[in-house]
Amino acid sequence: MIPEAFPEIAWSALAPELVLVFGAVALLLLDVQRKPGVKVLWGTSLVILAIALALGVWQWIAATPDAEPIFGGMLIFDRSAALARLVVLGVSLQAMVAARSLFAHLGNRAAEGLALVLLAAAGFILMAASQNLVMMFLGLEMGSIALYILAGIAGDGVRSDEAALKYLLLGAVASAVFIYGAALVFAGTGSLDLLRVAGFFARNLVLSPAVLLVGIGLLTAGLSFKVAAAPFHVWAPDVYQGAPAGIVGYMAAVAKVGGFAALARVLLSGFESFRPDWAPIVAGIAALSMVVGALMAIISSDIRRLLAYSGVAHAGFILTGLASGAQGSSSVWFYLAVYTVQLVAAFSVVSALGGAVSSGSDLSDYRGLYRRSPFLALVLSVSLLGMAGLPLTTGFVAKLGVFLWAWRGDLEWLVVVAVVASAMAIYLYLRVIVIMYMQSPADDDPVLCDRPTSWALGAATAVTVVLGVFPQPLLKLVESAVYL
Amino acid sequence: MPVVTPGWYMTLAAVLFVLGMTGVLIRRNALVMFMCVELMLNAVNLTFVAAGRAAGVLDGQVAVFFVLVVAAAEVVVGLAIIVAIFRRRETASVDELAALRG
Numbered sequence: 305m306i307p308e309a310f311p312e313i314a315w316s317a318l319a320p321e322l323v324l325v326f327g328a329v330a331l332l333l334l335d336v337q338r339k340p341g342v343k344v345l346w347g348t349s350l351v352i353l354a355i356a357l358a359l360g361v362w363q364w365i366a367a368t369p370d371a372e373p374i375f376g377g378m379l380i381f382d383r384s385a386a387l388a389r390l391v392v393l394g395v396s397l398q399a400m401v402a403a404r405s406l407f408a409h410l411g412n413r414a415a416e417g418l419a420l421v422l423l424a425a426a427g428f429i430l431m432a433a434s435q436n437l438v439m440m441f442l443g444l445e446m447g448s449i450a451l452y453i454l455a456g457i458a459g460d461g462v463r464s465d466e467a468a469l470k471y472l473l474l475g476a477v478a479s480a481v482f483i484y485g486a487a488l489v490f491a492g493t494g495s496l497d498l499l500r501v502a503g504f505f506a507r508n509l510v511l512s513p514a515v516l517l518v519g520i521g522l523l524t525a526g527l528s529f530k531v532a533a534a535p536f537h538v539w540a541p542d543v544y545q546g547a548p549a550g551i552v553g554y555m556a557a558v559a560k561v562g563g564f565a566a567l568a569r570v571l572l573s574g575f576e577s578f579r580p581d582w583a584p585i586v587a588g589i590a591a592l593s594m595v596v597g598a599l600m601a602i603i604s605s606d607i608r609r610l611l612a613y614s615g616v617a618h619a620g621f622i623l624t625g626l627a628s629g630a631q632g633s634s635s636v637w638f639y640l641a642v643y644t645v646q647l648v649a650a651f652s653v654v655s656a657l658g659g660a661v662s663s664g665s666d667l668s669d670y671r672g673l674y675r676r677s678p679f680l681a682l683v684l685s686v687s688l689l690g691m692a693g694l695p696l697t698t699g700f701v702a703k704l705g706v707f708l709w710a711w712r713g714d715l716e717w718l719v720v721v722a723v724v725a726s727a728m729a730i731y732l733y734l735r736v737i738v739i740m741y742m743q744s745p746a747d748d749d750p751v752l753c754d755r756p757t758s759w760a761l762g763a764a765t766a767v768t769v770v771l772g773v774f775p776q777p778l779l780k781l782v783e784s785a786v787y788l
Numbered sequence: 789m790p791v792v793t794p795g796w797y798m799t800l801a802a803v804l805f806v807l808g809m810t811g812v813l814i815r816r817n818a819l820v821m822f823m824c825v826e827l828m829l830n831a832v833n834l835t836f837v838a839a840g841r842a843a844g845v846l847d848g849q850v851a852v853f854f855v856l857v858v859a860a861a862e863v864v865v866g867l868a869i870i871v872a873i874f875r876r877r878e879t880a881s882v883d884e885l886a887a888l889r890g
Contacts, residue, residue: 438851445858449865456869465876468869473821473882476862477812480828483855484805487835491798494843496851 314374317381320356320363320389324426327352328419335415342414346407349418350400353425357393364390373435377497380435383785387637388432388565392558395644396425399554402652402760406550406660410457417457421554424450428562432569437486437496437523440566444482444530447562448475451555455547458661467546474529474539482526488519489574498574505577513581520582523570524589530563532556532612533619534593541604544612550660552608553651556615557644564622564640572630572787579629586627587718593620594725602732608665610732611650614691617729618643624722625706628713630787635705637782642698642771646687649764653684656753670736672745680751681740683761688733690768693726697772701779797838805831816883818870822863829859 315322331348334340367386373379381389400421407414427446434440452475456468490496492515493504510516529536544552571582597617604610618639625635657673657680658665674681690699703726710719753761771778804827811824833852840848877884 438854442854442858445861449861452865452869456872465869465873469818469873469882472862472866472869473812473818473825476822476825476866477809477828479858479862480805480808480825480832484828484832484835487801487832487839487851490848490851491835491839491842494839494845496847 317363317374318379320359320393321426321429323352323356323359324422324429327356328422328426331415331419331422342408342411343404345415345418346400346404349422350397352422353393353397353400356425357390357397360386360389360393373499377499378436378439379430379433381433384565384568384633384637384787385429385433387641387782387785388561389429391637391641391644392425392429392432392561395557395561395648396421396554398645398760398764399551399557399648399652402648402655402757403550403554403660404754404756406548406655409550409661413457417454417551420450420454420457421551423447424454424555425558428558431562432565434566434569435498437489437498437570438483440570441479441483441486444562444566445479447558448479448530451475451559454551454555455543457551458548463546464548464661467543470539470546471543478526478529478536481522481529485519485522485524485526488515488522492516492519498569501574502576505575513578516578517581520571520575520578521585524567524582524585527563527567527570528589528619531560531567531619531622532616533589533623534596534616535589537593537596537613537616537619540615541600541609541612544615545606545608545665548661549608549651549655549658549665552654553648556612556651557648560615560619560622561640561644564626564636568626568633568636568787571626572633576630576787583627583629583715586623587715590620590623590627591718591721593617593623594722595620598725598728598732602728602735605667606665607654607667607670607736608651610667610736611647611654614729614732615647617725618691620725621703621706621722624710624715624718627718628709628715632706632709632713634779634782634786635702635709637785638705638775638778639702641778641782642690642702642768645764645767646690646699649683649761649768650687650691652757652761652764653680653687656680656757657751667736667739668746670739671743673740673751676745676749677751677753679758679761680753683765685737685740686765686768688736690772692730692733694730695772696769698768698775698778700772701775705779794838794842798835801831801834801838803831804828804834816881818873818882821882822866822870826859826863829855 364386367383371382410417424447427443431443452472455471456465458464493501532540594617597613601610601613622639625632690697693699693703707719808824808827812821836848836851
């Protein structure tokens with residue numbers, strides 16, 4: 305046997321991730337050596353994220369749709385992976401700018417928390433860029449394990465550690481399901497490389513696809529758990545309710561981006577030839593998620609559970625775009641990019657109002673928020689209207705794109721379900737807005753939020769409205785990221 | 789005498805995986821649930837080795853190393869969380885963790 309040449313390593317393609325990982329190590333060392341204040345650590349992490357984002361933009365300009373796999377076929381930074389990286393880094397920066405009070409509260413654990421945030425971002429980016437199923441598993445776990453710890457990092461509430469345990473136990477099962485799916489695909493095709501798997505189907509006629517179909521099903525189930533799609537969503541409300549408010553938005557957003565990017569790559573790049581088999585399953589999960597998410601969100605009395613269930617519904621909308629095939633993936637990217645910004649903004653408001661670690665987030669606390677803090681009420685309203693998909697917000701363009709592609713993909717019934725679910729969702733978001741603007745507050749104490757938080761919230765609101773009115777630049781961006 | 793082919797090992801692995809999954813679903817002690825997750829991951833390892841043998845490639849055995857490392861990392865974090873919970877409440881039963889509900 306001829307020994308294979310050592311694969312050429314394109315370090316520059318990984319520059320943003322290297323910055324994140326070494327930045328995380330540097331933060332921990334800085335904490336041990338100098339014991340700087342929380343502000344210094346927090347500021348350093350923002351600088352690291354900003355550098356990574358700048359490098360990510362540079363990589364986006366350099367990325368091409370026909371990018372070559374790097375690291376011996378492990379990773380591929382094509383346009384879709386480069387876009388997923390930009391979204392992950394962008395929302396991480398948005399969430400971290402608004403999270404100073406959380407890290408101030410964590411005190412001497414702040415450096416660990418910030419390092420975990422950077423590592424989780426790197427993990428989910430690698431997951432989105434994985435060409436190989438084992439690499440995808442490693443990225444998934446690198447991100448997920450960091451999130452399990454972050455869910456329990458407050459450590460001083462009963463709810464935080466309970467959230468961490470629930471997330472960890474169910475997450476570990478989902479990871480095992482995912483990697484078993486990868487093992488079955490390997491058993492069926494003799495390869496873990498998604499391009500080679502696709503090539504295998506192009507060359508061979510699969511006579512007994514049972515093992516492969518189970519494998520595809522398990523991969524889909526494992527990733528559906530990570531993005532909180534029904535019926536794999538039961539962990540989401542508990543974790544969103546129990547984890548520190550300052551970090552929940554970040555946790556939810558990066559896991560969704562990584563999960564959907566991986567799902568798109570597995571289904572659209574590896575198993576495109578099995579689309580007649582997986583499309584009905586994905587469409588079924590999508591329909592169930594939209595209906596269950598909207599119904600459960602309507603009966604929630606806690607804003608965090610409400611946002612969790614609405615996240616389930618949004619996972620359904622995104623899966624609707626995915627089920628319509630490779631062309632529809634542009635609507636998936638658009639939806640992910642705009643929804644994560646709204647999600648992080650909404651949780652930043654929850655954190656500013658209820659405290660970064662406290663778990664008080666009952667809807668009654670939001671009564672008359674308009675009088676206590678017009679700014680926060682406005683930001684939350686715009687985010688919720690964006691999630692509801694009202695015109696002149698990015699949410700409208702995102703939903704329209706998903707519906708159009710699903711319609712063209714002959715999934716008319718799914719579009720009908722989606723339209724009904726969005727109508728229910730409008731009621732649920734308007735209910736919160738009515739509580740904030742029409743009811744009188746229990747006390748008139750003004751709610752204060754620190755200056756970085758208001759910058760982050762202001763930027764998110766501006767993005768939601770401006771890109772909602774002029775969506776063309778972002779639409780152009782995502783159209784170049786479809787799988788062909 | 790019947791020849792033991794890789795298919796037998798994959799069948800055994802499937803049985804182990806289902807056993808582990810059932811264990812997670814019916815056991816109520818967090819530690820035992822964790823052991824069941826480990827069983828699932830080891831079933832995955834067996835599948836990888838058997839499938840690699842059947843296909844005549846090394847990828848399967850290489851994948852096992854990565855799964856092992858990930859399982860170890862997961863256990864480290866999991867046990868730390870369980871210990872933190874046990875210190876506060878003197879229980880590792882997931883039924884008594886019910887502060888979060890809507």
